[in-house]
Amino acid sequence: MLKADRNEQIMKVAERIETEPLETEIENLIQMPFGLLGFEQVKKYRLLASPEEAPFLWLQTAEDATIAFLVVSPFLVLPAYQPDIPDEDAEFLGLQKPDDALIFNIVTLRENGGTVNLKGPIVVNRHTRVGKQVIPTNATKFALQHPLPVMAEACP
């Protein structure tokens, strides 16, 4: 598959992971000039999507793969999620319109599932693949540890 096609594909998959099932693992480079908060020195990540792990994706250090963050679309856990991106961040990322942005939130794996950080979304410009962990101006409205939905027990 052509590189451009693959890039296009992961962006689509990341967006509507349920409706476009994956057949093989795909990946995409994401540049984060500021790194993630607390990981400022790490600026290059690979975004990995595999069929077994959907709807989750992995954001993994490009060089050695030792640092990895599990991420998920926030709209799967909170459909009404609407972070207000500060003007400076929109400008820095080159976002001209809301459609230019792709949003992931970091999942913390815990014993009984996990939690999603809705206070610090990772916003990526889908065209340039430059991203940043931003603090929305309305961050206080969102939970730092929003519980992942739990799988209901299978019916007998």
Next chain:
Amino acid sequence: MLVLSRKVNENIVIDGRIVVKVVRVDGGIVKLGISAPSDVPVHRQEVYDEIHRNNQQAVTNGRQPVPRIPATVPQLDRPRIKRAALQPPKFIPPK
């Protein structure tokens, strides 16, 4: 720590490129205006600390087994970006 006294509307210059201005002082709340180049992230410390700590907890050494969550159809809401960020300032011709 360097401690400076400033009046309202007075500035502090840091490194020749960051300007901190005292905008308003009102009942124990100090409003600061910060002008910094776009490569200087500026955050309120409490929020920064929270997210920093959460990132430290979330990081894993390579890929781990992922939990299963119920399938739902995602709703494609978009982030709100203030219009001011999207449009160049309007030029008002002199009369």
